[in-house]
Amino acid sequence: MPALDLSTHPGHLARRLQQAHTLLWHTVVSEDVTSPQFAVLNALVGEGGMDQRSVGERVGLDRSTVAEVIRRLADRGLLDKVRDPKDGRRSVLHTTDEGRRVHRRLAPRTARMNQIFLGPLDAGEQATFLELLRRVADAVEGLRGGERG
Template sequence: MAAADLSTHPGHLARRLQQAHTLLWTTMVSEETTSPQFAVLNALVEKPDTDQRTIGEHVRLDRSTIADLVARLAGRGLVERVRDPLDGRRNVLTLTDEGRKVHRRLVTRTARMNKVFLAPLDEGEREILLRLIARVADAAEELRGQG
């Protein structure tokens, strides 16, 4: 039996893409704050004082992952978690001053990193790539939700 051509395997290519992203992220953006942690900080800039579940849904992270990320961000003093006085099951999240500072610094760096990451593509190709990746990710999340 012949070896599989991994260049036709989307999972293999997605893993390579993720490795490239991780390398660029750690060298150009931050060694301390991960891309998913940045997504949470960014969501809290967009939707301040929002509960943890809603932020997790907004950035498309499952409950256990968002809980772990929020715990780490809170441990670093970037996010404050407060029990909702009207619903003790909810944690309302707020960016601290330090969290806002870190977010401001990383927004600039992520923009620069994204230019480098997508540099091999022209503007039209970038738009197509991002649209296609989002479509595949959305479909996979729908399948996971059904399972």
């Protein structure tokens, strides 16, 4: 069997894209705060008081990953976990003052990184590319729906 043309395999291209994103993230945005950590901070800056499950759903992280991200952010003093007074089994999450400062510092850097990342595409291609990525990601997440929780 001859070698496959991996340039036609979406998983191979997605891996290459992820490598490029990781390199840009560490170079332009932060070596200390990861992209998933920023996504959680961003969700909580937008709407504090969510529980861990809701945050995971909002940012597209599975249960174990969001738990680890939240633990690391809490350990660094960027968010607080507080028992829900209405439901003791549930904790609600809020960014700390330091978490909001980190978010304010990194948000413009993420915008710059996105400009670089999408730079090879014109404005129309960028919109189409993002829409197609969202559609594929949403479809795949729908397949594993029972896994998140």
